[in-house]
Amino acid sequence: xxxxxxxxxxxxxxxxxxxxxxxxxxxxxxxxxxxxxxxxxxxxxxxxxxxxxxxxxxxxxxxxxxxxxxxxxxxxxxxxxxxxxxxxxxxxxxxxxxxxxxxxxxx
Numbered sequence: 809x810x811x812x813x814x815x816x817x818x819x820x821x822x823x824x825x826x827x828x829x830x831x832x833x834x835x836x837x838x839x840x841x842x843x844x845x846x847x848x849x850x851x852x853x854x855x856x857x858x859x860x861x862x863x864x865x866x867x868x869x870x871x872x873x874x875x876x877x878x879x880x881x882x883x884x885x886x887x888x889x890x891x892x893x894x895x896x897x898x899x900x901x902x903x904x905x906x907x908x909x910x911x912x913x914x915x
Contacts, residue, residue: 843867854906861905865898 816823850859872891875881882891 858905858908862902865902869895869898 847859847863850863853859854862872882872895876888876891882888
């Protein structure tokens with residue numbers, strides 16, 4: 809049984825609603841829907857073995873970028889160097905995956 813159902817039963821179908829989270833939740837859902845649609849388009853255009861590394865790596869890189877520079881989640885020179893090394897490796901892998909579609913596939 810889902811926790812949501814248990815919550816609604818315990819609250820007698822009068823759940824607590826927090827207005828500050830409604831709009832961010834809707835925006836997040838819209839972004840998720842757009843990302844899913846882009847996933848399908850990418851799979852069709854590049855094929856799944858090429859699209860999967862790109863679609864799973866680049867969002868994590870972007871989230872780390874935002875977390876680091878907007879929310880200041882990562883501090884210190886050593887940590888920043890490790891993060892940038894991770895960015896470089898992940899981005900290089902995604903780019904090479906994308907370029908492999910255009911390469912010669914007869915080995």
